[in-house]
Amino acid sequence: MINEKYKAMLSARSVIRELAEYAAARGEEIGYENVFDFSLGNPSVPVAEDYTKAVIDLHRNSDPVALHGYSPSLGNTEVRGIVADSLKRRFGLPYETKHIFMTSGAAGALAHALRAVTVPGDEVLVFAPFFSEYVPYINDTGAVLHMVGADEEHFQINWDALEREMNEKVMAVLINSPNNPSGVVYSEETLQRLSDFLRERQQEYGHDIFLISDEPYREIVFDGREVPYPSRYYDNTLSCYSFSKSLSLPGERIGYVAVQPKATDADIFAIMFGQISRGIGHNCPSSSVQQAVARVINETSDLSVYEENRNLLYDCLTGLGLSVEKPGGTFYIFPKAPGGDAVAFCNKAKDYDLILVPSDNFGVKGFFRMAYCLDTEKVKRSLPVLERFIRENDF
């Protein structure tokens, strides 16, 4: 018989997807250039040219039976080695091939990491605001998502809320820095304090607590800074990466889990991930895509447009008197909704063809998210519209 659980999920549509569909429909009506669609986090810059060259070269000059043959179940061994070397060089941790497991993007990485460190009934902590897809990612493992309320001032960590939610059943803590939706980067201080806290609790509870670090925005940082790398602060870290944003390849579904070399059972995690894959039908990302990204492992798309867009929007929003934490990375900004009711605010914005996402979707009330992965020209044209929207309404 049909599984009623999945049937029931059909009515719970994604708010973001509904807004994007509204924007597309409205675009057909009045011309897409007149709709300021800040709903979707879809990269707007092209893939690095060297990636395209790599794909063409691989298809033109490799043995097709080898290029398209089954990858080993943990990923192409050479590719895993290239990823390990690159992480080692960059972050100074002794990664080896055995610590890397290739996945279908960050979604695949999280699916494996969560299953490896929890059993049904265990708890996983997430920090508001958080990417709403974490809910199905965690629920489907049988583990239970517990939300730690937001630090609404700076979107670092609300330590009181963390104290309240932490308990012996927590086996994993899921972080995302740079953060979707806030755009905030966790500071060294935040990571240090979180690591100290988790080490203490591991000691107290007598079991491992894994830090699952979702890092698809690792490469999109502003003001010339580097993102503090969570695996450097806490040994039991599983770093979940995707090339979706850094190389503008979201549709190619390519990423990895990098297991901190000092984590408990670091040497067998990747093999366990392989076993998990057999059950969830995942079985490796595309063999040719793996090989192509390995050839451009140290490159990114030209990501400078996102910083330019951030500057334009941040200056405009603060100039209009909105309260907003300055994003340190990503292509999101997360201002406080004037009037406090984010849903009403975003609904009203539709009258101006401004498509904004209310924060309720991310586990916190009273904010809205703008995804500025758009042409800068369009962001510039949106500024007077934003100004008109704010000035003409009494929130």
Add this chain to the structure above:
Amino acid sequence: MINEKYKAMLSARSVIRELAEYAAARGEEIGYENVFDFSLGNPSVPVAEDYTKAVIDLHRNSDPVALHGYSPSLGNTEVRGIVADSLKRRFGLPYETKHIFMTSGAAGALAHALRAVTVPGDEVLVFAPFFSEYVPYINDTGAVLHMVGADEEHFQINWDALEREMNEKVMAVLINSPNNPSGVVYSEETLQRLSDFLRERQQEYGHDIFLISDEPYREIVFDGREVPYPSRYYDNTLSCYSFSKSLSLPGERIGYVAVQPKATDADIFAIMFGQISRGIGHNCPSSSVQQAVARVINETSDLSVYEENRNLLYDCLTGLGLSVEKPGGTFYIFPKAPGGDAVAFCNKAKDYDLILVPSDNFGVKGFFRMAYCLDTEKVKRSLPVLERFIRENDF
């Protein structure tokens, strides 16, 4: 903490993979050309040239942001339409876009199909001999695999065994024709009788029973025949396809589920699959691979080598007095092991550098599998070795 379930699985290594590794190691020792490795079902012919052209053209001439952008969660809409049209033309069933869901190969297709029609505790019937990966595919959903004993004469269906195993808790029946490991194609008569049986039991139990049809070998058939298409015989059929074998693209992880248009809830299955994907971290096969296969939807690699190899091996084995059902397709043959102990027989074969897989791995005793996706030249060189092996030993 580490999930002990997956940790425990580490010791249960795949027999086939171990044999393949043994063959590779032995190849390093004595030269790979001297090892007759019949262990792995990895296509040995190159992808169709038009596929390579399509990939190069797409990467050279499409907008990269569109080419590599997120696919809709059910798969690229245009690609789904092309698949539906192709199936409709070929099999005369009124497939539409809404009936097609793009997956990461047949493994992904089965993962979604099984979850959609079972809840934990339900039973799924499989027919021996069967592909051993069905065990983790089914176990991980929480459903229970029940094996129907083999028809050891012709590897169609053992109807008495089916009667014995069928009961009210069975929600899905999994078939695989052409079959791995036997190479046998289910006849029209078999499919008709199975369908009649399932319809009766649906009536009796008052619930749907879904036929999950695993069809990666649909295109590899011999003697100019067509494989009877299960969805034509039974409405509640989910057809699980992969391009791995037909186009020699196993590493690209590309396939689909096609929902029979008259199945219960046919219109919402694909949307349910999308919800299932969110939980298992699957989220679509590669966007560019989807588009490339759509351009060659009616092509296959040159598959004639497999028929030539089948003929050579079948003639040799029967000539040596072995009992073997003639394969109607795939690139497998499944003879009876002389002496009856397949494990001992395959172990002994290693002395001749013949790598054969004992049938115990496939849920039946006393047979062995040979995967003949090899150069015909190598198959020819293996024949005198096979002969020597059989003649020199007293089984």
